[in-house]
Amino acid sequence: MFSGALQDLVEELASLPGVGPKGASRIAFHVLNAPAEEVDRLVGALSAVKEKVRLCERCFNVAEAERCAVCLDPRRDQTVICVVEEPKDVMAVERTREYHGLYHVLGGAISPIRGIGPDQLRIRELLGRLGAEPVAEVILATDPNIEGEATATYLARALRTLEVPVTRLASGLPVGGDLEYADEVTLSRALEGRRTL
Amino acid sequence: MFSGALQDLVEELASLPGVGPKGASRIAFHVLNAPAEEVDRLVGALSAVKEKVRLCERCFNVAEAERCAVCLDPRRDQTVICVVEEPKDVMAVERTREYHGLYHVLGGAISPIRGIGPDQLRIRELLGRLGAEPVAEVILATDPNIEGEATATYLARALRTLEVPVTRLASGLPVGGDLEYADEVTLSRALEGRRTL
Numbered sequence: 001m002f003s004g005a006l007q008d009l010v011e012e013l014a015s016l017p018g019v020g021p022k023g024a025s026r027i028a029f030h031v032l033n034a035p036a037e038e039v040d041r042l043v044g045a046l047s048a049v050k051e052k053v054r055l056c057e058r059c060f061n062v063a064e065a066e067r068c069a070v071c072l073d074p075r076r077d078q079t080v081i082c083v084v085e086e087p088k089d090v091m092a093v094e095r096t097r098e099y100h101g102l103y104h105v106l107g108g109a110i111s112p113i114r115g116i117g118p119d120q121l122r123i124r125e126l127l128g129r130l131g132a133e134p135v136a137e138v139i140l141a142t143d144p145n146i147e148g149e150a151t152a153t154y155l156a157r158a159l160r161t162l163e164v165p166v167t168r169l170a171s172g173l174p175v176g177g178d179l180e181y182a183d184e185v186t187l188s189r190a191l192e193g194r195r196t197l
Numbered sequence: 198m199f200s201g202a203l204q205d206l207v208e209e210l211a212s213l214p215g216v217g218p219k220g221a222s223r224i225a226f227h228v229l230n231a232p233a234e235e236v237d238r239l240v241g242a243l244s245a246v247k248e249k250v251r252l253c254e255r256c257f258n259v260a261e262a263e264r265c266a267v268c269l270d271p272r273r274d275q276t277v278i279c280v281v282e283e284p285k286d287v288m289a290v291e292r293t294r295e296y297h298g299l300y301h302v303l304g305g306a307i308s309p310i311r312g313i314g315p316d317q318l319r320i321r322e323l324l325g326r327l328g329a330e331p332v333a334e335v336i337l338a339t340d341p342n343i344e345g346e347a348t349a350t351y352l353a354r355a356l357r358t359l360e361v362p363v364t365r366l367a368s369g370l371p372v373g374g375d376l377e378y379a380d381e382v383t384l385s386r387a388l389e390g391r392r393t394l
Contacts, residue, residue, distance in 0.1 A: 005249045006259055009242040015235075017227050023215045029285055030214050031246055032259065038212075039247050043240050045206040049228055050236050052202045062203055062229065088226055 006032065055087075058129070060105040060122055062087045070094075070103055077101040079136040083126065083155065085109050085143060093141060101139075104129065109147035110154055118154055126155075130162055140168045203229065252284075255326070257302040257319055259284045267291075267300055274298040276333040280323065280352065282306050282340060290338060298336075301326065306344035307351055315351055323352075327359050337365045 013024035056068035080101030142148035253265035277298030339345035
């Protein structure tokens with residue numbers, strides 16, 4: 001039999017993505033035994049995200065001001081826009097430390113099953129930016145799955161008239177992977193995209 | 198590049214047990230997109246656990262008053278004490294709905310490697326209860342591992358002079374398991390503890 005407060009916490013934690021009932025009770029007991037300052041930091045961080053974080057008015061990445069840290073950084077190349085589905089994809093590209101341009105976050109991908117069409121994505125805003133900003137390349141970095149590919153195909157067509165070069169991230173074998181275990185589609189793409197050495 | 202608040206939250210979440218960096222960023226984005234009321238409930242539950250939950254003065258189970266819900270329940274059998282390592286073990290036994298006695302939470306198990314001896318556990322408090330309460334049976338429900346077994350053996354000896362019957366949870370094959378995959382120690386215990394049908 002458990003105290004009400006602990007049971008409430010277990011239930012709240014279990015509703016988070018990727019946290020099951022056992023994980024929730026493990027975290028709840030950790031919280032119970034953790035120093036008060038640690039729990040205060042977690043509570044503060046949760047509240048701060050809801051209070052401070054909003055979307056960048058230009059690229060719709062997460063931001064704590066009108067524009068996000070990428071848009072506010074004058075060292076970023078203002079002539080390249082990398083189009084992604086979600087802010088977490090911005091995080092993934094930033095982790096490579098190889099990209100120095102701007103972003104545009106669509107807010108999802110075209111998915112007829114989920115009832116998401118081009119109008120629900122921030123495509124109009126992207127076209128607006130291409131009209132106003134000195135863009136020399138648009139990199140389509142939507143997910144390499146059915147919805148992401150459909151979105152990239154749609155965007156490539158929509159951007160054709162603007163005469164701005166449009167590229168797509170390469171598909172192929174993951175580095176460190178094993179040819180033997182690659183699925184057929186990935187292996188076909190890797191063959192298709194083979195490069196001269 | 199991420200906003201400071203979101204990055205702070207990812208780091209706080211990643212320090213929780215069982216939450217890795219990917220899980221932390223998944224939860225952080227869930228929090229970002231979740232309705233404010235849901236996040237308020239989580240924040241409230243975290244704070245409430247730290248404010249309200251303490252240990253029962255009698256059995257050291259988690260409680261929101263001087264005594265825990267089990268000790269406060271007059272329908273519980275006051276003559277049986279089930280000795281466990283941690284409050285989460287109370288939760289596990291309660292889930293069976295088969296036990297109706299009281300508990301005593303030791304606060305761990307004897308572990309020379311981690312420098313935990315009998316003096317660091319609430320064994321003195323258990324002996325005190327056995328002197329003061331009308332106990333007819335002590336069930337040793339410490340974990341079926343080396344530390345738990347050592348603790349049970351120590352307790353069995355320490356309680357010998359008190360002339361109160363001491364029992365230990367049965368070891369054997371887990372229900373729904375597969376004989377073929379049982380480890381040797383478990384299978385030996387299952388043989389040792391075999392019962393006439």
